Amino acid sequence: MKELLQDLVRKGLEKCYAAGVLTSGEIPPIVIEKPAHAEHGDFATNAAMLLARAEKKAPRAIAETLIKHLEADALCAGVEVAGPGFINFRVMDEAWRRTLLAIATAGPDYGRSTTGSGRKVQVEFVSANPTGPLHIGHGRGAAIGDTICRLLAATGWDVTREFYYNDAGAQIANLALSVQARCLGIEPDDPRWPADGYQGDYIKDVARSYLARETVNADDQHVTAAGDPQDLDAIRHFAVAYLRREQDEDLRAFDVRFDVYFLESSLYADGSVDAVVRRLVENGHTYEQDEALWLRTTTFGDDKDRVMRKADGGYTYFVPDVAYHQNKWERGFARVINEQGADHHSTITRVRAGLQALAEGIPEGWPEYVLHQMVTVMRGGEEVKISKRAGSYVTLRDLIDEVGRDVTRFFFVMRKPDSQLVFDIDLAKQQSLDNPVYYVQYAHARICSIFENAAEKGGVVPSAEEVNLDRLAAPEEMAIVKTLAAFPEVVEGSAASLEPHRITYYLQELAGEFHSFYNKSRVITEDAELTAARLFLLACVARTLNNALGLLGITAPEKM
């Protein structure tokens, strides 16, 4: 619809220039937007204001000239100049109603597009190290990352979901020592307990399982325990597999899945890390100081240089990070998006600097990042403090068990990633109007209930051929139709900006308009034609609610 109006305005301008009533010959980018207030019509353009300078005329005068040269078409019911020089368009109700037919035809595909034209995009998210259960911060990352994947897939991208983890670094060594200590019956308050060991009770479970020589199967790891408390290497392998399996179970419960699990250790094993270091040295971006090898990241905008190889000979985490991203680049993704907690934001400059220093033609702003701010958890009016080492924190699993998957997912994506999120567990558990998830799901359930009711009275949702859409003319009905029509661009915008929260706002708006309509009008009446038209409208609402909820990985219940 916007495209049609753009064409209309462009042709109008061309006619003005041909007729000599406008002289600058400029065609500005023609922006068609939705006015903030409904009285201003359905769409508006600021084209006349943009031309004011070049034409040296008042915007309103230009607008008046322009609308005289607009061709009459089947779309517009009215065009007028308003405010400082906007041109407002009112679209015929019939044109709006036709979108209902499009929805019925598209069905589950309504809202999808081919913008991505099958290009490959990789989204890395969660990427939790296997040192413990997933916590609430990982939960936010999982919800945002998964929704971004769904949005990109819906807009025609070929999405690869990837989970990267460190299975060999200092934290993992620490994990192995902690499990070993538990195997030997050493408690955290014992002087023999490892410094900075993981104190959580789950470590005891790992130790017990290891001693019992159990076999664990994670999505990407299959290990049988050796059972020997002295074999630190075996303990490490087992602990990693065990905790990965726990994470996999949590992610499954959250309905989040991955295509690729990428191990940091593989970058050492296949020589990528060494190759990266060699390349950086060759390119002259490194120097030795204090027995360490440094990368001059300041050349690429970092505020200080970074150590690559420590005095003890080991590499710092950022070297495999660079190797990993070089690997992503070589896999040929048109885009790579990293979803992470904002507490890791300092890695962005370093990774990009490292990639620039490789001088392999990787663009400066590559890869893209979506950072989510911290989550604070409220329970009983008090903040729950998170302390991983001490093992006291709210896990993702706790949340899913307590408030349900749908509510958890919705709450996590409800705010834009840049905003800190207060997760009030008591509020999330309420099945009340405070809870937007129920509000939206209730709209869907209500519609299903109406269908059931209609069926009992012999009514069915009519097909597109038999329905008379002209019967839908009430303001509440037209409001719904217009909101439904906006869905594809909401999806498009949400995907383009990597902002899942837009879908949650859209859902609340659509659900609100439906509830409003419901309270004002009866669907099933003696008037068979009107009943049929309204059932058709509601089928489109239910379809769109379902599709939108699907983008968030949330169910659309038929009964509540």
Next chain:
RNA sequence: GCGCCUGUAGCUCAGCUGGAGAGAGCAACGGCCUUCUAAGCCGUGGGUCAGGGGUUCGAAUCCCUUCAGGCGUGCCA
């Protein structure tokens, strides 16, 4: 100190690639169920868009600056 994020109604937050009297939900107050789910609807009140400068025909939105909060500033990830 420096970098990133945030500051909008009593509360939680949208709006931020510049556009028309600044929005939603909750809370407060007042209404609506013999009829398809009241987990709902309708109405009322509520604002120096943190403060100050600047750019612009036009700024919550862009730039500078001050203040406040969060995160980071590891040879941890």
